[in-house]
Amino acid sequence: MTDEPRFITPAEAASTLRISTDTVLRLISSGALPAIRVSPRVIRIPAPAFAAFQAGWTPKRRAVTRRQRAIEVTLGSNERVSDPQHV
Amino acid sequence: MQLQPGALEDHVASVAELLERYGVVLDLGPDDALELDETPSGTLTFELRGFLPDGRQPHHAVLEVREVWRAAGDAFERSEYEYELLDHQRGYRRAFHLHDRDAFGRRFDVVVHEHCEQPIGVARCEHHAGLPVRDTFAAVELLVGVWVDPLVPDCGALQCLGE
Numbered sequence: 001m002t003d004e005p006r007f008i009t010p011a012e013a014a015s016t017l018r019i020s021t022d023t024v025l026r027l028i029s030s031g032a033l034p035a036i037r038v039s040p041r042v043i044r045i046p047a048p049a050f051a052a053f054q055a056g057w058t059p060k061r062r063a064v065t066r067r068q069r070a071i072e073v074t075l076g077s078n079e080r081v082s083d084p085q086h087v
Numbered sequence: 088m089q090l091q092p093g094a095l096e097d098h099v100a101s102v103a104e105l106l107e108r109y110g111v112v113l114d115l116g117p118d119d120a121l122e123l124d125e126t127p128s129g130t131l132t133f134e135l136r137g138f139l140p141d142g143r144q145p146h147h148a149v150l151e152v153r154e155v156w157r158a159a160g161d162a163f164e165r166s167e168y169e170y171e172l173l174d175h176q177r178g179y180r181r182a183f184h185l186h187d188r189d190a191f192g193r194r195f196d197v198v199v200h201e202h203c204e205q206p207i208g209v210a211r212c213e214h215h216a217g218l219p220v221r222d223t224f225a226a227v228e229l230l231v232g233v234w235v236d237p238l239v240p241d242c243g244a245l246q247c248l249g250e
Contacts, residue, residue, distance in 0.1 A: 006235045050110075059103075062120060063120040067124050074187075081191055
C-alpha cells in the first residue's frame with residue numbers, strides 16, 4: 001500500500017495553480033481553500049481538499065431532517081470508568 | 088458551546104459542509120439528508136461519518152463526529168462529544184471525548200479525555216488527559232490535522248489518566 005502525500009504546502013499549491021503564494025494564502029484566509037494551520041508559519045492543505053478546489057467542486061448544502069427516537073442516547077457506552085473507592 | 092433552539096439543523100449542515108470541503112467523503116449518498124435525532128427527553132444528537140481519501144477500497148481512514156445536545160435554559164448546550172479518527176493505512180486511532188462527566192470527575196478529576204491506539208486496538212493507556220475541543224468546527228480541523236500529519240501520533244507522549 002503506497003503512502004501518498006496527504007497535504008501540499010501553499011508554495012506547492014501556488015506552483016500547481018500558477019498563482020503566487022500570497023494569493024494562495026489569501027484564498028486560505030478567506031476560507032475558499034481549506035487548510036490546516038499547524039503553526040503561524042506552517043500551513044498544510046489536505047490533498048483531498050486541494051483536489052476538490054482544483055476541480056472547482058464545492059459541496060452542496062445538505063438538508064437536515066429531525067427524527068424522533070424512542071430511547072435516550074449517551075456516548076461512551078463501551079467505556080468503563082471505575083470509581084476510586086473500587087480501585 | 089451553545090446554540091439557540093432551531094439552530095441545530097443549520098449547525099449539522101455546516102459541519103457536514105466543512106467535512107466535505109476538506110475532502111471527507113461522507114457515508115451518505117450525494118443527495119441524502121442529514122439526520123438530527125430527538126430523544127424523549129428533548130435531547131438532540133447527531134452522528135457524521137466519512138472517509139479519507141476518496142475513491143479507494145478499503146477506506147484508508149474513517150472520521151466520526153458524534154454530539155449530544157441538551158437544553159440549557161433557553162438554549163441548547165453540547166453536553167457530550169466523541170470525535171474519532173481511525174487511520175487504517177497508518178494503523179492508529181485518535182479520539183477526543185467528553186462523556187460521563189461525573190464518573191471522570193470522580194475518578195480522574197477531569198472532564199474530557201482522549202484515546203490513542205497504535206496499532207488500532209492496542210492501547211498503552213485506557214484514557215489519556217486532554218484539552219476540551221472548542222467546538223465542532225475545531226474538532227473537524229483537529230481530526231483532519233492529525234490525518235495530514237506525516238508523523239503518526241506518539242501515544243507514549245500523552246499523559247495517562249490514573250498513572
